Amino acid sequence: MKTISQITDQREVKKIIVRVSGVTIFINIALSVLKLFAGLLARSGAMVSDAIHSASDVFTTIIAYIGVKLSRKEPDSDHPYGHDRFECVASILLSGLLLATGMGIGWSGLKVIFGGNTKALQVPGLLALAAAAVSIAVKEWMYWYTRAKAKKINSSAFMADAWHHRSDALSSVGSLIGIAGARLGLPVLDPIASVVICLFIIKVSVDIFRESIRKMTDRACDKETEEGIRLLILSHSHVIGIDKLSTRVFGDSIYVDAEISVDGNQTLEDAHKVAETVHDDIEKQYTNVKHIMIHENPAYPEKDI
Secondary structure (H helix, E strand, O other): OOOHHHHHHHHHHHHHHHHHHHHHHHHHHHHHHHHHHHHHHOOOHHHHHHHHHHHHHHHHHHHHHHHHHHHOOOOOOOOOOOOOHHHHHHHHHHHHHHHHHHHHHHHHHHHHHOOOOHHHOOOOOHHHHHHHHHHHHHHHHHHHHHHHHHHHHOOHHHHHHHHHHHHHHHHHHHHHHHHHHHHOOOOOHHHHHHHHHHHHHHHHHHHHHHHHHHHHOOEOOOHHHHHHHHHHHHOOOOOOEEEEEEEEEEOOEEEEEEEEEEEOOOOHHHHHHHHHHHHHHHHHHOOOEEEEEEEEEEEOHHHHO
16 A cells, blocks of 8 residues: 555656646747747758757657656556556657657758759858757756656656757757858858757667667666665664575666575564565665565574574
């Protein structure tokens, strides 16, 4: 049965999920409209590409929201260990969308560059330059905002979405450089900026994909966390030793299996109380630990003397 604090925490997590999704979707729609109009009016291909990238952020946020919501569902008969890996699935989908977006932007830039008539390219107006500067500031803020919330609720999907915002900020930097260069007499820099944007986006998509695959496959948690759990177990006066300690990361959650040595002369009830105390203390100190199995092995220290 869940405690009142656990229920309160879950309600707070749900509020954060809805709030982050709402804020990012609203800002991305506003930014994509702003950059599209600025790109069309100021004749900047890089800014139009940047607008497309911002529009794609709306869909990635929706995917992240669905993935996070599904991963927070309670265990059921079909998924007795929960739905944590839905976040990894969402992150993989996000990486695929990012990759497709990046390649599309890069292809459009390459077609202009190798079209053979770069001198005839129109020079972007000041409006495109201003839109790029605004986009950099807003998207960098969105990166830090989403990143902080993703860390708070331990969400890989929202962290992937945060990096999508960072990639958008970087793409806007590319747009700014390309537009400024074009206004200084090198119009070809505008489509070149689109290609640079493409490379940034592809790199982020590959990083997100690799991290998601890493979380999809069971692995031990980091050495620092495992050693912390080990020391916490040994800090209990009734624990004589640790016979075995195994950890694995399942989605964004940690599962712990431990075999501890306790005094074999005590009653089963007392031994169970020791295991229960160890179990509860680990859960309190490591909030991302979702499941713990503690097995007690009888030990007789006096026989070894």
